[in-house]
Amino acid sequence: MHGSKAMVLTLVTELVERTERLTGVDIAVCPPAIYIDFVKNALGNSHVAIGGQNMSEVADQGAYTGEISALMLKDMGCQYVVLGHSERRALFGETDTQVATKVAVALQNDLTPILCVGETLEQRESGVTEQVIAQQLSAVLDVVGVQDFAKVVVAYEPVWAIGTGKTASPAQAQAVHAFIRQQVSKLDAAVAQQVIIQYGGSVKPDNAAELFAQPDIDGGLIGGASLNASDFIAICEAAGETCSK
Numbered sequence: 001m002h003g004s005k006a007m008v009l010t011l012v013t014e015l016v017e018r019t020e021r022l023t024g025v026d027i028a029v030c031p032p033a034i035y036i037d038f039v040k041n042a043l044g045n046s047h048v049a050i051g052g053q054n055m056s057e058v059a060d061q062g063a064y065t066g067e068i069s070a071l072m073l074k075d076m077g078c079q080y081v082v083l084g085h086s087e088r089r090a091l092f093g094e095t096d097t098q099v100a101t102k103v104a105v106a107l108q109n110d111l112t113p114i115l116c117v118g119e120t121l122e123q124r125e126s127g128v129t130e131q132v133i134a135q136q137l138s139a140v141l142d143v144v145g146v147q148d149f150a151k152v153v154v155a156y157e158p159v160w161a162i163g164t165g166k167t168a169s170p171a172q173a174q175a176v177h178a179f180i181r182q183q184v185s186k187l188d189a190a191v192a193q194q195v196i197i198q199y200g201g202s203v204k205p206d207n208a209a210e211l212f213a214q215p216d217i218d219g220g221l222i223g224g225a226s227l228n229a230s231d232f233i234a235i236c237e238a239a240g241e242t243c244s245k
Contacts, residue, residue, distance in 0.1 A: 001032060002227055008035050012042040014229040019048065025219070025240040028080050029226070030114075033068050040077045051080025051114070054088060057101040059108065070109035081106050082221070084116045084136070086159045096139035103140050107148055114153045114221065115140060116200065117180070121160035130179055137183050146187040153196045154180055155221040161201030163224060170210050170217075173199050177216035205234035212242040 008031060019027060028049035031039045040050055056067040073081055083106065084099035099115070106113040117136040119129045133156070141149055156176050158168050168176075177197050185192035199211055200221030211217055219239055225231040 003032055003035055005035070005038060008039060009042055011227070011229050011232075012039055012048075015233060016043060016046045016048060018229075018233045019236055020046075022236060022240050025236055027236055030080060030082050036073070036076050036078065049079045051078050051082065051112075053082050054085070055081050055083070055102060055106065055111075057098050057105060059105045070105050070111055074109050074111060078111060080112045080114055080153070082114045082116065082155075086116060086118055086157055086162060090159070096136055099136075100139040100143040103152060104144050107144060107151055112151060112153060114155050114198070116155045116157050116221070118157040118159050118201075124158065124160060129176065133176060133180060134183055137180065141184075141187065146184065146191050149184060150191045150194050153198060155198040155200045156180060157200035157221060163202070165202060167202040167204075167207055168199075170207075170214050173201070173211060174214035174216055177214065181216050203235060205231050205238065208235040208238035209242055212239050 012029070015029070026049070027047070028051050029039060030051040030053050033052055036050065036052065043050060052068065052073045055073055056064060056069050058064055058067065058069065061069060061071070070081070083102045084094065088094045103113045103115055117133050119132045123129060123132050140152070156173070161167050177199065180197055181192045184195055196218045197216060198219045198221045199217050200223065202224070203211060203220040203222050204225055208220065212219065220235060222232060222235055225235060
């Protein structure tokens, strides 16, 4: 929940100009819903894609004041939607079941869901990280099936590393990413290799390259650093350089 038209225009304009020739990396921005059309217009014919930060689990239209449907996001030109972000789960009580339903609805409407999974500090210190992640993944896999899961982008976001300045070490992040891929591989090895798994926990220009160099980390879900054009662009450049090696 950041932004103004002036701020958004500055960020998007600089992003488009400075990433125009960047290769080897896919870039998408997910602004607050009220700015989606404004951002879409500012992007013009840019290679940068656009997505929503959340959507309703209701598949059709209806009397759900304040909600935004998958059809609406699609109608506004969105290609992606972030689902199950830790803030949605913690602050607004979204359950694994609700998130799974949203993922299914997104897929039915040709939106690519960015499925967020991750553990709290208490869960990590209790040694149940893998159990938590497995439960969050299973809820979705049980609903959409492993074949359609190939169309899902998974974002591992350790809750204790979001907005805190703390970052999982590359080894810690890689371990969980490898676990996520292994969980999918139990059902279909080919899908496991195909699925994109991003890291989302205080990614910054000075740690992006080392994180993206890990074998199972395919990119980043960028939070705070995306509010600074130079930082976000530097992270995009790190991803492009890592992929080209």
